[in-house]
Amino acid sequence: MSAYVVVAGDAGITEVINAAVKVGGxxxxxxxGSADLAQQVAAPGVDRVVWLGDPGDKPIEAYAPAVGxxxxxxxxxxxxxRKPAERVLLGGAAAALQAPVVSSPMDVRxxxxxxxxxxxxxxxxxxxxxxxxxxxxxVLDGGAAVNGGGSAAVEQAAASATTSMTVTSLQPNTATAxxxxxxxxxxxxxxxLKAQADLPIVEALATAMGAELGCSRxxxxxxxxxPRDRYVGxxxxxxxxxxxxxxxxxxxxxxxxxxxGAQLIVSIxxxxxxxxxxxxxxxxxxxxxxxxxxxxxALS
Amino acid sequence: MKIVVAYAWAPDPQxxxxxxxxxxxxxxxxxxxxxxxxxxxxxxRQLATATSSALVGISVGGPATGTPVATKAALSRGLDEVMVxxxxxxxxxxxxxxxxxxxxxxxxLGDVSVVLTGDSSVDxxxxxxxxxLAGLLGWPVLSDVQKVSVTAxxxxxxxLLREGVQQVSVTGPVVLALASDATxxxxxxxKDVLAAGKKPVTKLEVAxxxxxxxxxxxxxxxxxxxxxxxxxxxxxADPAAAAAELVGALRAAGVIGSTGGQA
Numbered sequence: 001m002s003a004y005v006v007v008a009g010d011a012g013i014t015e016v017i018n019a020a021v022k023v024g025g026x027x028x029x030x031x032x033g034s035a036d037l038a039q040q041v042a043a044p045g046v047d048r049v050v051w052l053g054d055p056g057d058k059p060i061e062a063y064a065p066a067v068g069x070x071x072x073x074x075x076x077x078x079x080x081x082r083k084p085a086e087r088v089l090l091g092g093a094a095a096a097l098q099a100p101v102v103s104s105p106m107d108v109r110x111x112x113x114x115x116x117x118x119x120x121x122x123x124x125x126x127x128x129x130x131x132x133x134x135x136x137x138x139v140l141d142g143g144a145a146v147n148g149g150g151s152a153a154v155e156q157a158a159a160s161a162t163t164s165m166t167v168t169s170l171q172p173n174t175a176t177a178x179x180x181x182x183x184x185x186x187x188x189x190x191x192x193l194k195a196q197a198d199l200p201i202v203e204a205l206a207t208a209m210g211a212e213l214g215c216s217r218x219x220x221x222x223x224x225x226x227p228r229d230r231y232v233g234x235x236x237x238x239x240x241x242x243x244x245x246x247x248x249x250x251x252x253x254x255x256x257x258x259x260x261g262a263q264l265i266v267s268i269x270x271x272x273x274x275x276x277x278x279x280x281x282x283x284x285x286x287x288x289x290x291x292x293x294x295x296x297x298a299l300s
Numbered sequence: 301m302k303i304v305v306a307y308a309w310a311p312d313p314q315x316x317x318x319x320x321x322x323x324x325x326x327x328x329x330x331x332x333x334x335x336x337x338x339x340x341x342x343x344x345r346q347l348a349t350a351t352s353s354a355l356v357g358i359s360v361g362g363p364a365t366g367t368p369v370a371t372k373a374a375l376s377r378g379l380d381e382v383m384v385x386x387x388x389x390x391x392x393x394x395x396x397x398x399x400x401x402x403x404x405x406x407x408x409l410g411d412v413s414v415v416l417t418g419d420s421s422v423d424x425x426x427x428x429x430x431x432x433l434a435g436l437l438g439w440p441v442l443s444d445v446q447k448v449s450v451t452a453x454x455x456x457x458x459x460l461l462r463e464g465v466q467q468v469s470v471t472g473p474v475v476l477a478l479a480s481d482a483t484x485x486x487x488x489x490x491k492d493v494l495a496a497g498k499k500p501v502t503k504l505e506v507a508x509x510x511x512x513x514x515x516x517x518x519x520x521x522x523x524x525x526x527x528x529x530x531x532x533x534x535x536x537a538d539p540a541a542a543a544a545e546l547v548g549a550l551r552a553a554g555v556i557g558s559t560g561g562q563a
Contacts, residue, residue, distance in 0.1 A: 059468055061442055068435055082427070084443045084461065091431020091441070094396055098513045101395040103426035117516070120524065122313035123425045126322045127524050130516035137396075139426055164454070164471045165440050173464040185556070209556060221480050229462055235425055242555040253313065264555060265529065266546065281529050282546055286536035294543035299556070 001110050004078040008060045008085035009033040015143030016079050017045040023077050024110040032063040038154045043146035052159040060085035062161035064092025072096040075135045077115050081142025094137035101137045123234045124257040178230045180237040185211035192248015196225045208299040216249050233258040248288050251276025301353040304415045305344040306402050307337040309370040322521030333373050336418030338485035344416045345378035357382040360401035362391030375496035376488035385504040399432040401509040419480040434475040443477040
């Protein structure tokens, strides 16, 4: 067996490499990004690094056909993280290989020449184990950044980007990127909070705990009270902290799918019948406006 | 010129039930045109009107996808016509098979400038369909699109990424996956619903979609079990006492330090 890891401008691929190693080596990393990134990707577990180039004024997505052309020359399972550009490069590979796509793997292994994937289905409400005879495209959480230390040399490949797309401007995001995935304490806020002006109540709790602040999807996407990289859920951040304190979050599947790995879940919610109640270690049913400040006070 | 919107007629998994053996029962979950797809149709309507293009919905799915209820629901959102392939053989089709069917439809329609999709499908949610569709068409693709405007030879899009707000100019045809808040879709009115019944529906057969891709073989299914939760209910009649009890329990578990903060 062999496997490809597709890298799109970001070294956060530890979990992707781990899964590729389980699919079976040799592992070839296909990199779109800076020369430095290509060096970083030469990490333990990676046998070969093929660098397609620095995108310059092209979006990384413009390299999807180049990735497809590379993998179709020697078909094998292809894995990537699930950031936007990673998904596009992986999609280019899946299309070129006519390969099925599987997401949210819990476990990956090689068995008698088949790639066997244990994965969530329908947004993670049930588990399925599926065996693939041929190449398959696997999309998963990338994990922590890698930083070289492996034995692979970086080979530069003659690849060209699609010429029909050009980045004409980028206004950098001034907010610091949240790193909820590796936080050991997280406080999440949902629509139980009545107004954006009340956010400091929850922020104070996060500060007192030394926790990262997260939220439910509507708080980030519909209401836009917090940046999108702070929402926890199947389609958002997947977190596995030691404690996750859920404030005013009902616990819909979409959200719980993103925090299943939390060691302890504390829920603070007015509805004693909310789905979160049966999925919590500590349940505080009541008004968050009195309970949250009380917990903040008890911590300090 | 045609502008195409790929949509799904799918139930929300949150309304499905999962058996002890991991079998998913959708019988009580009602299929819908998801909010994400409604955003794509609304943006498509605006672009089609601005460019005097026809707005065509395309969908690949199980038998329910081709029912009048389903096609009218999509058409009432503002599509001019729809093309659907609905068959039991497509009910559990994976991303690549679905994308293959959609690509066949785009090629059959011809003269398509843009294919729009929602942010993610309500049922699978892997957000992989637009990239695979674009790969099969040989077109570029961009996701997380907030704004689209049509230019002389293509489109300009604005995307909200982790790195910031990116503007990309694209020449020629393109697949665009819209952010869930790219626009606020309007609920269809009575007039829209009545008009939907008179709009054209084209039905394709499975054979029209090209040979199926090899899907994997399902070896087993299981109910997803998270870590067992303690379910300890703390009395909140006195918020201060409740807070003290919680903080005491977390400190005893060694997950927060004795003066707050991390252990």
